[in-house]
Amino acid sequence: MRLEGKRLIWQDYQKEIADDHYFYARSCIRQTFFPGAEAIFMRILKEELGKDIHDEQHHTSCTGIGYHSDVVPFDTTMTVVARQFALMTEAGYENYAASCVTSFGLYTEILDTWNHFPETEAKIREYLFKATGREFNKPRNLAHASDIVYKLRHQIAAKAKYKLVDKKTGNPLKVVEHIGCHYSKMFPHKGIGGAEYPYVLSGMIEAWGGEVIDYPERRHCCGFGFRQYIVQANRGFSLSCSKKKFDSMEPYEPDMIITNCPGCPMFLDRWQYALSEMEGKTYGKNKQGIPVFTYEEVAGMIMGYDPWEIGLQVHQVPAEPLLDKIGIPYDPLQKFTGKQGQYLGIPESPSYLKFYADQQNTEVIK
Amino acid sequence: MAKHVVVIGAGPAGLETSAKLSKMGLRVTLVEKEETSGGHLKNWHTLFPGNMPGLKALESIKEGLDENVKIQTNTQVTALEAVNDYFTVSGHNGWQEKADAVVLATGFKLFDARRKEEYGYGIYENVITSSDLETLLAKGNLFSNHKNPARIGFVHCVGSRDEKVNNLHCSKLCCITAVKQAVEVKQLFPETEVFCFYMDLRMFGRHYEELYKEAQEKYNIQFIRGRLSESTEDKEGNIIVKVEDTLLGKPLRIKTDFLVLMTGMEPAAGTKSLTAMLGLKDVSDKFIRPLDEVLQPNFTDMPGVFVAGTCSGPKSVSETLADARSAALAVEAFLKE
Numbered sequence: 251m252r253l254e255g256k257r258l259i260w261q262d263y264q265k266e267i268a269d270d271h272y273f274y275a276r277s278c279i280r281q282t283f284f285p286g287a288e289a290i291f292m293r294i295l296k297e298e299l300g301k302d303i304h305d306e307q308h309h310t311s312c313t314g315i316g317y318h319s320d321v322v323p324f325d326t327t328m329t330v331v332a333r334q335f336a337l338m339t340e341a342g343y344e345n346y347a348a349s350c351v352t353s354f355g356l357y358t359e360i361l362d363t364w365n366h367f368p369e370t371e372a373k374i375r376e377y378l379f380k381a382t383g384r385e386f387n388k389p390r391n392l393a394h395a396s397d398i399v400y401k402l403r404h405q406i407a408a409k410a411k412y413k414l415v416d417k418k419t420g421n422p423l424k425v426v427e428h429i430g431c432h433y434s435k436m437f438p439h440k441g442i443g444g445a446e447y448p449y450v451l452s453g454m455i456e457a458w459g460g461e462v463i464d465y466p467e468r469r470h471c472c473g474f475g476f477r478q479y480i481v482q483a484n485r486g487f488s489l490s491c492s493k494k495k496f497d498s499m500e501p502y503e504p505d506m507i508i509t510n511c512p513g514c515p516m517f518l519d520r521w522q523y524a525l526s527e528m529e530g531k532t533y534g535k536n537k538q539g540i541p542v543f544t545y546e547e548v549a550g551m552i553m554g555y556d557p558w559e560i561g562l563q564v565h566q567v568p569a570e571p572l573l574d575k576i577g578i579p580y581d582p583l584q585k586f587t588g589k590q591g592q593y594l595g596i597p598e599s600p601s602y603l604k605f606y607a608d609q610q611n612t613e614v615i616k
Numbered sequence: 617m618a619k620h621v622v623v624i625g626a627g628p629a630g631l632e633t634s635a636k637l638s639k640m641g642l643r644v645t646l647v648e649k650e651e652t653s654g655g656h657l658k659n660w661h662t663l664f665p666g667n668m669p670g671l672k673a674l675e676s677i678k679e680g681l682d683e684n685v686k687i688q689t690n691t692q693v694t695a696l697e698a699v700n701d702y703f704t705v706s707g708h709n710g711w712q713e714k715a716d717a718v719v720l721a722t723g724f725k726l727f728d729a730r731r732k733e734e735y736g737y738g739i740y741e742n743v744i745t746s747s748d749l750e751t752l753l754a755k756g757n758l759f760s761n762h763k764n765p766a767r768i769g770f771v772h773c774v775g776s777r778d779e780k781v782n783n784l785h786c787s788k789l790c791c792i793t794a795v796k797q798a799v800e801v802k803q804l805f806p807e808t809e810v811f812c813f814y815m816d817l818r819m820f821g822r823h824y825e826e827l828y829k830e831a832q833e834k835y836n837i838q839f840i841r842g843r844l845s846e847s848t849e850d851k852e853g854n855i856i857v858k859v860e861d862t863l864l865g866k867p868l869r870i871k872t873d874f875l876v877l878m879t880g881m882e883p884a885a886g887t888k889s890l891t892a893m894l895g896l897k898d899v900s901d902k903f904i905r906p907l908d909e910v911l912q913p914n915f916t917d918m919p920g921v922f923v924a925g926t927c928s929g930p931k932s933v934s935e936t937l938a939d940a941r942s943a944a945l946a947v948e949a950f951l952k953e
């Protein structure tokens with residue numbers, strides 16, 4: 251593999267990312283899948299880097315998954331998105347930061363549609379006005395939250411306590427990156443690095459000390475692919491997709507997987523459990539699986555945030571072996587303790603995949 | 617004094633046009649942006665049909681040149697102006713000539729295979745182009761560090777017939793070139809499995825179909841109708857190809873040692889800049905559109921400016937030479953008027 255070849259392509263796919271003053275639109279599913287991720291993003295931007303970011307409480311789902319599953323018509327979706335833009339305008343912002351890759355793709359698609367068909371934009375403005383009395387400006391800058399972290403990656407690295415490096419050997423960790431399809435596959439020029447060799451996560455991995463792995467099924471779907479999962483009869487496809495990726499990355503012995511989409515970390519994480527229960531097959535050394543993270547979680551980890559405060563205990567594939575490898579401290583007793591110190595209960599242990607829970611001592615806390 | 621013609625571009629079309637114009641008693645200046653004449657032909661190992669080496673064909677064409685043809689190399693034409701009844705042609709280095717007629721023989725460039733990003737040219741070591749393969753064949757060190765490659769794939773239509781890269785046209789020659797190269801590889805490595813991934817096989821030329829048949833029957837080359845979706849590299853540097861066999865209706869994943877991309881033809885930079893400079897008409901594919909593609913293929917909308925060879929569309933070497941001769945006749949007729 252010639253890295254220069256990739257670098258040439260990366261040069262062709264750069265985009266403008268606003269520097270400050272973001273209107274943040276959260277993702278409806280990320281908050282339940284990986285609840286710490288968005289909180290880490292806010293914390294790093296506000297507290298560590300002093301950025302101004304508006305967390306809007308009145309925004310709704312973008313309807314993206316409904317739209318892509320053909321249950322929400324495009325006009326409805328556009329009007330809902332127009333309302334989000336109206337909220338941004340009312341809050342006095344012009345830089346829209348989307349937490350969800352599906353939303354980001356959808357906003358991009360809608361802005362592009364309006365650009366080519368101004369009459370559609372006019373119609374949607376009218377719908378929104380009739381329904382809510384609201385008007386809006388289009389964002390001056392639209393970015394996915396991972397674009398912003400990419401832009402700030404060196405500043406984050408400068409403040410970080412840890413690196414993506416094996417504490418014992420000093421070697422960079424081997425990291426698989428997986429980009430959500432809607433980040434750049436529909437509009438390659440709207441994604442850092444384009445669609446075929448996206449750089450948004452690779453850039454973070456490089457800046458934070460890790461080494462990116464390129465493996466044959468890198469471009470393959472993570473296994474979400476809405477219809478594969480949402481249509482129950484298709485779930486076998488969903489699992490096979492993930493399995494294909496794991497089998498393909500396995501020989502490279504990756505230490506971790508980083509993703510930027512709601513679905514990818516969910517499926518790459520949970521299906522490792524499902525596959526192990528179905529076939530007894532686990533990936534990674536010592537049956538510990540390959541841990542999967544959102545880029546915000548990785549940023550939080552290297553910043554030295556408490557792993558349980560950023561929600562790593564809700565992962566199916568345990569994060570502990572990786573935390574140990576990097577040398578990030580954690581208190582095993584606190585893993586199943588809630589924010590108010592209450593005992594949350596220990597989940598059932600999987601049959602094959604390694605599980606870390608300090609049973610005995612937790613009994614004491616209980 | 618004999619009339620003077622400036623021919624721009626010293627590939628096979630420019631050389632042949634110049635040779636024929638000179639035979640007709642005209643004075644010719646042949647301008648070439650590169651250091652040597654010969655265009656793409658000088659890098660091509662062998663031609664089909666007949667397997668004549670590219671360099672040998674080039675030599676024969678050059679034999680037609682005489683003292684009436686002045687060759688001006690290392691000169692990029694930057695201006696071409698019609699002044700009264702003549703033209704002034706100027707180069708980037710201060711070179712300038714007056715001409716009674718001008719022939720554009722600026723040719724094609726090979727599609728830059730990097731633009732089909734998903735095939736990994738320039739990134740994966742063992743993805744090469746058809747032109748790289750000709751160079752390796754010419755040097756006689758094809759796959760020198762792979763004694764017996766197990767599998768080699770040829771990908772047709774790279775940069776042609778592809779709206780994604782904004783090229784709708786068929787480059788015409790890559791099909792037969794793939795078959796020719798596949799046979800050459802098979803002759804060198806009889807044990808290697810060779811695959812051609814195609815959309816249609818365009819075997820329109822003399823003897824093309826026969827070679828295609830021989831490729832299947834004698835050389836056991838496998839033709840798979842389907843377009844590649846992507847190629848990637850595994851840990852050992854093999855190229856993993858994903859393609860759908862549209863005849864069987866099955867997706868395939870094939871591990872190859874090498875993947876050869878049949879890069880298509882696009883108008884050369886000089887073709888495009890002269891088209892713009894002179895305000896000539898072009899086709900959507902940006903090759904120059906002659907005055908009449910059927911009846912006057914060498915005239916342009918601008919009296920006194922002619923086209924020869926691949927600047928007006930993909931052509932084989934034999935077609936290019938025929939077109940060049942036809943261009944010379946058109947110039948002669950024009951200058952007699």
Ligand code: SF4
Pocket residue numbers: 351429430431432433471472473474475476511512513514
């Ligand atoms: S979750 Fe899967 S389907 Fe969604 S964007 Fe990620 S790769 Fe694509």
Ligand code: SF4
Pocket residue numbers: 772773774776777785786787788789790791792815816817818878880
């Ligand atoms: S000649 Fe064949 S390979 Fe070349 S562009 Fe035409 S169909 Fe494709």
Ligand code: SF4
Pocket residue numbers: 819820
């Ligand atoms: S014989 Fe005619 S119809 Fe048949 S493949 Fe050739 S060109 Fe096409």
